[in-house]
Amino acid sequence: MRALVTGGGGFLGSAIVQKLRARGDDVVVVARGDYPELARLGVKLVRADITDLKALTEAASGCDVVFHTAAKAGVWGSYESYHRPNVVGTETLIAACLATRAPKLVFTGSPSVVFDGRDQANGTSALPYAQPPSSPYSATKAASERLALKANSKQFATVSLRPHLIYGPGDPHLVPRVIDRASKGRLALVGDGTNRVSLTFIDNAAAAHLQAASQLSFDAPCAGRAYFINDPEPVVFREWLTSLAARLGLPPIKRRLSIPAAVAIGGALEFAWTAFRLSGEPPLTRSVARNLGISHWYSIDEAVRDFGYAPPVKAEEGFERTVEWFKSRTP
16 A cells, blocks of 8 residues: 655654554655655655645655645644644645545544533534634644545545544653653642543554544545544543653642633733744643643544544553653653
8 A cells, every 4th residue: 555644754643654664555755854764664755845736746646545644733823824734735635635536535633623621521523613713723723624524525535533632752742841841840730630631642543543544435434524532541630740740750740720820821921922922832821721720531432433443552551651761861
């Protein structure tokens, strides 16, 4: 099989590439940078912007499946800065797939598209898109997911997977933020810490994409639908954070904030960053404050039923592998 992976140099994209190569598939990666580690795997690397129709059309030529993981992620920035890579990029990729008659697309979505600031327990695909969206990222991911699912047809089968809080060895986002803030004494628990949250070990997120691709066709149950992807059981966020900090030798988490206080601080920081045009992103936003303090966990039953999602790594093993990887690299 020949596969195209957009964003193949990223955390999830590279994990998908590794699994594809391990089973002997030919892989083409579209990315903005150079990735020698992918070249060593025998991957064809195409350096291009995700809105470059000519480059995407050439990359998709002859591919049996396309995995679209490329996106601008984050909690801060203008809508315009997210719209071009996320929405226009998805439009361009779909056009390239149709031009080359690529038969199927596995789109990487985000649970943030349904996050409305309230507790979400055992959420399913029946959850509506949040109105208003919680951030420019979630707004553009919702728009791009709609495009991907609307494109589903007899000639071009599509599915969207929404992995939640991916972590693991090599994680450049979640665990490094915990390490940075805990080491500086700036990590705080928001709310009472009993909120339950879904996490996704990186191998499980990548496996879900391959499993969905293998079952995807126009008449498959998963065609034209979106699915939450995460480890089977949610964690109690306070317990997970406390355990992670302790295992990595970080200072214990002593600071606590109520949800209203955290949201107020996030709002003040957003105002300051906007008014004074400060660089980078605020250390806290209203959306992040709510994410830290409330429950957001999702059911994988639909993914199990419709395309046989089977996480290959148990949560306990994923946590241990993550801890050992960061312990070996963190002073």
